[in-house]
Amino acid sequence: MSPPLIEVRDLAHAYPDGTEALRGISLHIRAGEAVAVVGANGAGKSTLLLHLNGSLIPQHGTVRIADFQVAKAALPDIRRTVGMVFQDPDDQLFMPTVAEDVAFGPLNLKLPLAEVERRVASALEQVGAAHLRDRPPYKLSGGEKRLAAIATVLAMEPAILVMDEPSSSLDPRARRTLTALLAGFGHTTIIATHDLDLVLDLCPRTIVLRQGQVAADGPTGEIFADNRLLAACHLEPPLRLQACPVCGGGSGWLPQRGKRI
Amino acid sequence: MHMADALLSPAVGGTFWAATAGATAWCAKKVQRELDDRKVPLMGVLGAFVFAAQMINFTLPGTGSSGHIGGGMLLAILLGPHAAFLTIASVLVVQALFFADGGLLALGCNIFNLGFFPCFLAYPLLYKPLAGSGQNHKRIVAGALLAAIVGLQLGAVAVVAETVLSGISALPLQPFLWAMLPIHLAIGLVEGVITATVVLFVRQARPEILDCAAGGWAPGARPIAKVLTALAVAAMLTGGVFSWFASALPDGLEWSIEQASGKGEPVAPTEGIHGLFAGVQEKIALLPGYAFRTGDQQAVGETVAHQAGPTAWPAVDPGTSVAGLVGGGLTLLLTIGLALLFRKRRAIA
Amino acid sequence: MSAIESASFDLHRLDRLAACDSAVHRLDPRVKVLITLAFLVCVVSFDKYAIAGLLPFALFLTLIIGLAGIPSGFILNRLLLAAPLALLIGLFNPVYDHQPLMRLGTLAIAGGWLSLLSLMLRFCLTVGVVLALIATTGFNAVCRALEQLGMPSVLAVQLLLLYRYLFVLVEEGLRLNRARALRSFQGRGLGIRACGFLLGSLLLRTLDRSQRIHLAMRCRGFDGTIRTRNPLRLNGRDVLILAIALAALLAMRVFDGPLLLGRFVTGLLAS
Numbered sequence: 008m009s010p011p012l013i014e015v016r017d018l019a020h021a022y023p024d025g026t027e028a029l030r031g032i033s034l035h036i037r038a039g040e041a042v043a044v045v046g047a048n049g050a051g052k053s054t055l056l057l058h059l060n061g062s063l064i065p066q067h068g069t070v071r072i073a074d075f076q077v078a079k080a081a082l083p084d085i086r087r088t089v090g091m092v093f094q095d096p097d098d099q100l101f102m103p104t105v106a107e108d109v110a111f112g113p114l115n116l117k118l119p120l121a122e123v124e125r126r127v128a129s130a131l132e133q134v135g136a137a138h139l140r141d142r143p144p145y146k147l148s149g150g151e152k153r154l155a156a157i158a159t160v161l162a163m164e165p166a167i168l169v170m171d172e173p174s175s176s177l178d179p180r181a182r183r184t185l186t187a188l189l190a191g192f193g194h195t196t197i198i199a200t201h202d203l204d205l206v207l208d209l210c211p212r213t214i215v216l217r218q219g220q221v222a223a224d225g226p227t228g229e230i231f232a233d234n235r236l237l238a239a240c241h242l243e244p245p246l247r248l249q250a251c252p253v254c255g256g257g258s259g260w261l262p263q264r265g266k267r268i
Numbered sequence: 269m270h271m272a273d274a275l276l277s278p279a280v281g282g283t284f285w286a287a288t289a290g291a292t293a294w295c296a297k298k299v300q301r302e303l304d305d306r307k308v309p310l311m312g313v314l315g316a317f318v319f320a321a322q323m324i325n326f327t328l329p330g331t332g333s334s335g336h337i338g339g340g341m342l343l344a345i346l347l348g349p350h351a352a353f354l355t356i357a358s359v360l361v362v363q364a365l366f367f368a369d370g371g372l373l374a375l376g377c378n379i380f381n382l383g384f385f386p387c388f389l390a391y392p393l394l395y396k397p398l399a400g401s402g403q404n405h406k407r408i409v410a411g412a413l414l415a416a417i418v419g420l421q422l423g424a425v426a427v428v429a430e431t432v433l434s435g436i437s438a439l440p441l442q443p444f445l446w447a448m449l450p451i452h453l454a455i456g457l458v459e460g461v462i463t464a465t466v467v468l469f470v471r472q473a474r475p476e477i478l479d480c481a482a483g484g485w486a487p488g489a490r491p492i493a494k495v496l497t498a499l500a501v502a503a504m505l506t507g508g509v510f511s512w513f514a515s516a517l518p519d520g521l522e523w524s525i526e527q528a529s530g531k532g533e534p535v536a537p538t539e540g541i542h543g544l545f546a547g548v549q550e551k552i553a554l555l556p557g558y559a560f561r562t563g564d565q566q567a568v569g570e571t572v573a574h575q576a577g578p579t580a581w582p583a584v585d586p587g588t589s590v591a592g593l594v595g596g597g598l599t600l601l602l603t604i605g606l607a608l609l610f611r612k613r614r615a616i617a
Numbered sequence: 618m619s620a621i622e623s624a625s626f627d628l629h630r631l632d633r634l635a636a637c638d639s640a641v642h643r644l645d646p647r648v649k650v651l652i653t654l655a656f657l658v659c660v661v662s663f664d665k666y667a668i669a670g671l672l673p674f675a676l677f678l679t680l681i682i683g684l685a686g687i688p689s690g691f692i693l694n695r696l697l698l699a700a701p702l703a704l705l706i707g708l709f710n711p712v713y714d715h716q717p718l719m720r721l722g723t724l725a726i727a728g729g730w731l732s733l734l735s736l737m738l739r740f741c742l743t744v745g746v747v748l749a750l751i752a753t754t755g756f757n758a759v760c761r762a763l764e765q766l767g768m769p770s771v772l773a774v775q776l777l778l779l780y781r782y783l784f785v786l787v788e789e790g791l792r793l794n795r796a797r798a799l800r801s802f803q804g805r806g807l808g809i810r811a812c813g814f815l816l817g818s819l820l821l822r823t824l825d826r827s828q829r830i831h832l833a834m835r836c837r838g839f840d841g842t843i844r845t846r847n848p849l850r851l852n853g854r855d856v857l858i859l860a861i862a863l864a865a866l867l868a869m870r871v872f873d874g875p876l877l878l879g880r881f882v883t884g885l886l887a888s
Contacts, residue, residue: 062832083838086838090836093829093833098832099833101830102781103781107845112837159837273660273743275706278662292769296770296771300771305831305835308775308778308834308841308843309831310831312775312778313824313826315775315782316778316781317820319787319790320823321816323787324790324794325794325812357772358772358776362776362779364747365751366756368698368699371747372747373661436661436735436736436739438665438709438710438729439709439710462812462813468813469813469816469820470820470821473821477824590879591876592669595873595876595880596669598878599675599676599874607679607689610679610683610686611689
């Protein structure tokens with residue numbers, strides 16, 4: 008077995024106003040895994056994600072990404088390894104055009120211009136947004152913005168993708184496009200979301216957070232079958248696993264990346 | 269009020285461009301040296317915030333008319349003077365380019381009027397010392413009110429100064445000031461109240477924002493003596509500008525002398541805004557005789573003659589007038605024809 | 618309210634126009650900025666009674682607007698919207714200035730009327746040329762041009778970010794405004810206090826957004842400077858057009874074309 012790519016040990020965090028967002032979290036994630044982090048509002052999902060790319064430095068406990076311990080000195084290396092897709096693409100697309108935005112990261116890495124160009128083209132190609140290149144971000148639809156935001160992160164060529172609510176405020180079609188796109192990625196992926204159907208499609212493993220602690224960590228199927236656990240964490244089984252009010256049956260599901268476990 | 273390109277002479281526009289360019293470069297250097305990269309996005313979104321905030325109108329009590337925030341003083345309080353100056357400059361650039369508010373040449377004047385006074389006089393000399401460390405709500409309100417009023421009054425004086433110095437508008441100094449100052453007193457009062465309300469709201473909800481926002485500028489209360497000094501400086505500045513104009517423009521000086529001595533013609537048409545409007549009807553005459561030139565008009569006429577210089581219409585030469593009219597008419601026709609031609613081509617295409 | 622919505626609509630409209638293609642659009646933004654500045658300086662440097670001398674500039678502007686394919690109705694519309702203020706100030710000219718400066722037969726025209734006409738003409742020209750600049754170049758390119766012409770890069774970045782978030786925040790402002798209007802009756806709820814709280818909460822959200830943007834920037838290696846890829850490059854055609862345009866503007870400023878033309882025509886008629 009390969010050593011864990013991400014190792015969080017006994018992580019705790021309290022905000023200046025006294026809110027204890029995390030109270031002793033430990034978890035391991037291996038290269039190539041796709042893991043969902045679910046939990047109620049305020050369970051600590053976002054705070055955990057912010058630690059994974061060094062936006063927050065651990066107050067207590069440790070976070071290790073590949074060979075680097077998350078600390079001030081290692082931030083450049085960590086940010087190159089971990090790409091973060093924010094919940095609101097408007098926060099992430101701040102440059103005048105999509106291409107310039109995608110180039111923002113590579114330029115900050117001080118890569119040669121030709122390499123920057125190559126990365127911009129390939130990142131946009133990967134998300135199927137090459138045609139959006141010269142468009143200003145405020146003229147994109149919600150789905151296009153999301154794809155562009157993902158491209159800005161891919162251009163950094165990170166080993167790990169961290170996503171906060173990637174399917175929020177997308178119409179069903181854009182959501183499907185996104186699901187198909189993410190299913191095709193080979194990155195180690197961590198998705199924080201309330202969209203449990205998305206989790207069914209993408210993540211064989213699920214970590215449930217409750218009040219800043221890990222309430223459960225295991226195969227997605229098992230966790231979603233545990234109605235008591237879900238209820239205790241303010242969650243509901245994905246719609247697809249619930250009995251259909253019309254026909255009375257729930258359909259099955261297939262985790263598309265199940266073989267990776 | 270924004271200065272417009274159409275009201276500016278190149279000399280005045282150029283002078284203020286130079287002053288503003290210098291101030292901008294200095295502020296840019298200061299902000300860069302602060303090394304607070306949080307301010308980069310903060311300034312950007314706060315600039316956009318000013319536009320959004322100007323969409324939220326409020327009704328003025330008693331009048332039924334509505335107003336909105338200008339935002340200059342609020343930016344200074346949130347960002348500190350240097351970053352606020354740059355942000356105000358950027359807001360004015362966008363207004364000039366997209367909303368025909370002001371203009372490119374007038375940008376220098378407008379940034380100076382609306383940026384320099386609030387950021388570098390009203391904020392550090394009035395708001396900071398009065399509001400102190402920001403614990404006392406009454407002091408915040410007093411500081412915001414006074415700073416907004418003084419900042420806007422200075423801006424209004426500057427607009428008048430720039431317009432009169434440019435000499436494109438024939439408005440004399442005195443009535444123009446009489447019109448501008450009370451209006452801007454009202455605007456400043458409202459601006460101060462709304463700024464104070466917003467600052468108090470933020471202080472209550474998220475006190476840490478105000479503490480870190482104005483970083484880089486020494487915090488802490490200043491003794492009352494400094495406040496007085498500040499007021500004195502502002503007063504002297506205003507007075508200085510006034511007297512400079514008074515001496516630069518004979519009609520203004522004449523007027524104040526008349527006022528001071530209590531003599532002079534009682535029908536002076538420049539007697540306040542009231543007399544001004546009363547005289548409008550009588551004075552909008554297509555055919556004012558030569559005999560009309562008396563007293564005040566003479567002075568205006570002289571300044572005009574002086575400013576017009578040799579390139580003006582050579583006095584009243586009928587021949588030149590006709591040639592000018594014919595040529596002008598032809599050029600105008602050509603312009604309209606060209607416009608119609610392009611229009612047709614567009615319609616075809 | 619409707620004026621504001623139309624302003625935001627205009628923003629989008631100008632943006633769309635700038636995305637069109639024409640010979641004028643393709644010019645280097647710096648060339649266009651320089652021509653605009655030269656145009657402005659020439660126009661405002663005429664004396665206050667100049668009218669005929671300004672007309673060739675109107676011809677020049679019409680030519681540019683026509684070549685760029687900008688709908689003239691759009692520019693005229695914007696001019697009309699912005700005109701009242703200039704008119705207000707200008708109307709005082711006939712009030713204060715009675716010096717007869719021009720005579721047509723027995724009709725003497727006071728300087729004030731001439732200078733009012735001149736002022737409005739200047740207004741149309743100066744506003745029109747700036748609208749033409751932005752409608753053929755786009756805001757971002759104008760910023761980049763200004764930066765390469767010496768504007769501090771801090772200000773350039775500031776302008777780009779402002780413009781980017783203008784669209785986001787104006788939407789938010791409109792939503793807040795609508796939500797408040799729906800719950801305000803007979804002017805209640807539209808006062809300064811309510812407005813202050815509304816602005817306060819919009820401000821807090823804006824500050825939060827700035828923190829998130831900062832985070833997003835840091836995540837992609839932001840260190841305080843924003844780097845861009847392709848600096849503008851001048852080609853020979855741009856330089857040539859710049860030279861021709863500047864020479865034309867200068868000539869129009871120095872020679873009173875309409876007067877010469879008028880003399881020529883009246884001379885022909887007289888002979």
